[in-house]
Amino acid sequence: MKKILVTGGCGYIGSHTIVDLIENGFDVISIDDQSRSTRYLLDGIEKMTGKKVKNYKVDLKDYNDTRAVFQENEDISGIIHFAAYKAVGESVEEPLMYYENNLFSLINLLKCVDEFHVPHFVFSSSCTVYGSPDTIPVTEESPIKKAESPYGSTKQMGEEIITNVVKAADTKAILLRYFNPVGAHPSILIGELPLGKPANLVPAITQAAIGKIPQLTVFGTDYPTRDGSNIRDYIHVSDIAHAHTLAIQYLLAEKNKTNCDIFNLGTGNGVTVLEAIKAFEEVSGQKLNYKVGPRRPGDVVAIYANNNYARTALGWDIKYDLKEMMRTAWAWEVKVKQDEEIIKSQKFQYN
Numbered sequence: 561m562k563k564i565l566v567t568g569g570c571g572y573i574g575s576h577t578i579v580d581l582i583e584n585g586f587d588v589i590s591i592d593d594q595s596r597s598t599r600y601l602l603d604g605i606e607k608m609t610g611k612k613v614k615n616y617k618v619d620l621k622d623y624n625d626t627r628a629v630f631q632e633n634e635d636i637s638g639i640i641h642f643a644a645y646k647a648v649g650e651s652v653e654e655p656l657m658y659y660e661n662n663l664f665s666l667i668n669l670l671k672c673v674d675e676f677h678v679p680h681f682v683f684s685s686s687c688t689v690y691g692s693p694d695t696i697p698v699t700e701e702s703p704i705k706k707a708e709s710p711y712g713s714t715k716q717m718g719e720e721i722i723t724n725v726v727k728a729a730d731t732k733a734i735l736l737r738y739f740n741p742v743g744a745h746p747s748i749l750i751g752e753l754p755l756g757k758p759a760n761l762v763p764a765i766t767q768a769a770i771g772k773i774p775q776l777t778v779f780g781t782d783y784p785t786r787d788g789s790n791i792r793d794y795i796h797v798s799d800i801a802h803a804h805t806l807a808i809q810y811l812l813a814e815k816n817k818t819n820c821d822i823f824n825l826g827t828g829n830g831v832t833v834l835e836a837i838k839a840f841e842e843v844s845g846q847k848l849n850y851k852v853g854p855r856r857p858g859d860v861v862a863i864y865a866n867n868n869y870a871r872t873a874l875g876w877d878i879k880y881d882l883k884e885m886m887r888t889a890w891a892w893e894v895k896v897k898q899d900e901e902i903i904k905s906q907k908f909q910y911n
């Protein structure tokens with residue numbers, strides 16, 4: 561059974577990917593310092609798969625602690641690296657914290673990849689590397705434009721570091737550029753646990769609907785789009801997760817075209833903010849309390865994916881539509897409210 565190391569395994573996309581890897585016959589370990597997560601999602605994975613995933617509570621910025629995990633697990637076939645800070649707004653306020661955390665972690669990992677000859681490395685990247693695209697949908701060849709935030713520039717730098725490191729190594733890498741991951745696993749045993757006030761649209765919608773925040777603010781409806789609100793490519797987190805399993809299988813089968821292949825992970829459908837709200841209202845059966853506010857600085861008017869390469873080369877199929885994204889997001893919000901005390905007791909720290 562091939563062993564995969566998932567960093568950030570206690571997080572949103574990491575936990576969903578662990579489930580998919582286990583369901584596809586992989587043995588999985590996690591490194592997650594739980595500074596922005598707890599074991600709640602690992603418990604959900606155990607309920608779903610019967611597997612107790614071992615998590616090393618290690619800060620990847622600590623090289624010696626990180627290296628010790630590799631010494632204990634000499635049989636790692638591949639790494640999927642999720643662990644990073646990802647809040648656009650916070651990165652503008654705390655750029656150094658973002659560069660230090662996201663880049664030092666990556667560099668420490670890559671040093672271990674080199675020393676322990678880990679053959680495969682999959683990196684969690686983002687459509688944010690495209691900045692504000694001149695033409696949409698964007699393909700993997702679309703130009704990389706100046707990042708709109710320090711968070712985005714850590715993704716661009718991360719891609720560049722990996723591309724150059726694997727050129728000189730015998731490790732093969734894949735960069736997966738996510739569009740907007742939303743929703744929760746259909747079991748409703750794992751999902752997104754945003755810390756503090758949610759920055760992203762869908763958790764903001766569900767938290768406004770359940771009353772955790774008083775009202776949703778739509779950041780601008782005066783954009784040059786069909787209804788004036790921004791266009792994005794929302795994609796179910798379980799579809800994103802399965803693409804990671806396919807990426808690992810693609811590397812294990814030595815199908816890679818270069819040392820560092822790149823794939824867009826989006827549905828290929830552009831959806832406006834107001835359309836997303838309407839889809840939520842239809843599946844939840846309730847009117848959403850929202851107001852229109854000023855534009856959010858740094859927001860891209862419109863972006864969605866050309867996903868042909870992932871579909872053909874990885875054999876990736878999209879299983880979940882917008883309604884299912886909203887249905888599972890809402891069901892998860894209701895579940896989190898029921899488990900509020902348990903989650904609080906597991907000590908979310910926001911440091």
Ligand code: WQD
Binds near residue numbers: 648740759761856859
């Ligand atoms: C989507 C749309 C907002 C909240 C970022 C990162 C990306 C990824 C996902 C990490 C925009 C509007 C939002 C709200 C709103 N990051 N909105 N009211 O900015 O496309 O992408 O998050 O995983 O890398 O770049 O996602 O969900 O924040 O915003 O109107 O309360 O929803 O203006 O148009 P974004 P988002």
